[in-house]
Amino acid sequence: MSWFKREDNKIVNTEERTVRTEGLWTKCPSCGKAIFNADLEANQQVCPACGHHFKMGARERLALLLEPGYQLVDLELKSTDPLNFTDLKPYKKRLVDAQKKTGLNDAIVNALGNIGKHEVVISAMEYAFIGGSMGAVVGETIARAVDRSLETRRPLIIISASGGARMMEGIASLMQLAKISAGLARLDDAKVPYISVMTDPTTGGVTASFAMLGDLNIAEPGALIGFAGPRVIEQTIRQKLPEGFQRSEFLLQHGFLDAVVPRKEMKEYLERTLTWMVG
Ligand SMILES: [Zn+2]
Structure with missing residues (x-):
């Protein structure tokens, strides 16, 4: 999309x-x-x-999944507009507008809390903030969530909702893919579970890095999940794409996902999975 x-x-x-x-x-x-x-x-x-x-806001999603009494953390980071970037309007103005609209500093919220009896670290992306795009702040906030998981051995859950890398931050944005992937490799070495939850849409650099690196990769029904958009792929391979291409159900059928889980069942599904993973 x-x-x-x-x-x-x-x-x-x-x-x-x-x-x-x-x-x-x-x-x-x-x-x-x-x-x-x-x-x-x-x-x-x-x-x-x-x-x-x-689509659902990051904070509403955390409220839905976590037991009452959870704590929002790592909210203080703000983008410095490293490239002094302007497209149709200055990036600085886009940031201020998005901050006013969402009440967040960037497109991500970290939280510490419980799903049932399981203590977890959750990172939830906010699509309403510049399309959930990943710049340095989103990348660093997710990296901090990974570090928190490593330190405490709490399982990590990342809920993606993103158009991909944030073009207004150029290479600083792309570097986040490597940084987060390296962190997740350390988490894997330490045998701390990571569950990736993909929601509509999860595309571009987010799919190309942490969204597909879960020990378990699951998605909400009907979510658009992919790297490049369908038009680009059709033009490249010069073939018509099949019906439902890049939607959760198609990806599950073709082995790219472990499960498609409706929103109403997500909390219970995560709780059951965590019990199975960590006991
Ligand atoms: Zn309807």
């Missing part, structure tokens, strides 16, 4: 076009039904009619 679509030389945010929110109602992009926002919220942002999983 592309974040932006070019139309008459204007760049239009496709998210805003497909998920139309008019006051109290949200139109489901999958079945077209209008859903009362309070019903959507009560149903954990899943369409009651067709089961379409809407």
